[in-house]
Amino acid sequence: MSSIQTIQVHTAPAYEVSIGGGLLHTCGQRLREVLAPCRVAVITDSTVAPLYLKTVTGSLEGAGFTVCSYIFPAGEGSKNFTTLSAILEFLAKQRLTRTDCVAALGGGVTGDMAGFAAACYLRGIRCVQLPTTLLSAVDSSVGGKTAIDLKAGKNLAGAFLQPAAVLCDTDCLRSLPPEVFADGAAEAIKTGVLDDESLFALFEDGTLTAAPEEVIARCVGYKAGVVERDEKEQGERRLLNLGHTVGHAIEKCSGYAIPHGHAVAAGLAVIARSAEALGWTEEPVAARIAACLAKNGLPTGTDFSAEALAEAALADKKRTGGDITLVIPKKIGVCELKKVPVAELLPIIRAGLEG
Numbered sequence: 001m002s003s004i005q006t007i008q009v010h011t012a013p014a015y016e017v018s019i020g021g022g023l024l025h026t027c028g029q030r031l032r033e034v035l036a037p038c039r040v041a042v043i044t045d046s047t048v049a050p051l052y053l054k055t056v057t058g059s060l061e062g063a064g065f066t067v068c069s070y071i072f073p074a075g076e077g078s079k080n081f082t083t084l085s086a087i088l089e090f091l092a093k094q095r096l097t098r099t100d101c102v103a104a105l106g107g108g109v110t111g112d113m114a115g116f117a118a119a120c121y122l123r124g125i126r127c128v129q130l131p132t133t134l135l136s137a138v139d140s141s142v143g144g145k146t147a148i149d150l151k152a153g154k155n156l157a158g159a160f161l162q163p164a165a166v167l168c169d170t171d172c173l174r175s176l177p178p179e180v181f182a183d184g185a186a187e188a189i190k191t192g193v194l195d196d197e198s199l200f201a202l203f204e205d206g207t208l209t210a211a212p213e214e215v216i217a218r219c220v221g222y223k224a225g226v227v228e229r230d231e232k233e234q235g236e237r238r239l240l241n242l243g244h245t246v247g248h249a250i251e252k253c254s255g256y257a258i259p260h261g262h263a264v265a266a267g268l269a270v271i272a273r274s275a276e277a278l279g280w281t282e283e284p285v286a287a288r289i290a291a292c293l294a295k296n297g298l299p300t301g302t303d304f305s306a307e308a309l310a311e312a313a314l315a316d317k318k319r320t321g322g323d324i325t326l327v328i329p330k331k332i333g334v335c336e337l338k339k340v341p342v343a344e345l346l347p348i349i350r351a352g353l354e355g
Contacts (some may be wrong), residue, residue, distance in 0.1 A: 134184025
């Protein structure tokens, strides 16, 4: 078993993120440190359940928790009101109370679905995050953002609910297909572009694959600091949307056939080329970002037209009235928020596709 790293997230309430191998096997014991014995509803999907549900259930029951579980079909296509309603009905049928807890076992979709359900049920019960993918480990399990997709766009209905604890078992990464691992690499690389040169360099030299615990801890540490300073995304936290305006548009245009991380990677490459072409950067960034993405098995562009992407982006959460806020990489480790008129979005995206 690897050593366990812990990171404190000082929100209200505060919680701890634990990172290391074997955490699912000891999750019951560890959660007893923050939860009294109660009912725990484990929410997971059809891919993760055969791999880890028995381990988690056994550990929780061994620590004195009463456990029930709900399994939904894996994939972004389940991230909707139909699945949310089914989970809420399950929680009600199981008669969970406000002293009970939901456990999200899986990737980003599961974390969003279970977290949103916990935020809604009885106007809010506790939730713990047990991420099993690199993407959910470095990003979605931390920070309390939960959401579902609407027909109009991605993550347009949701709630903030900080977890009671996050246990990131890095042994789960061994079961990930290369394309799913790469999905998480996109969010990690995004964090490197936001944070600093030394973190970004880890993705250029292969450390992400060789020592994922170090990379996850660095990414979580950075995000924790941002969330502590701007929990409800009123300012600095919007920087975490780097690559997401175009990325979410790519997801929508593909009917969510293109996974989140791959779409964000392409969106990051597009906005980097746009920023450089429009003179918004302090130093060249586009080629270096594209090379890093490609090295980690990620796309650096898209076949969708600028017109289609701009139209899809009009439903983005970052739009306010006639403006939309973009995250611009000035250089590696320095990004800024830039509000632009919606009418300028098409030529901006076009510049990124043509670069």
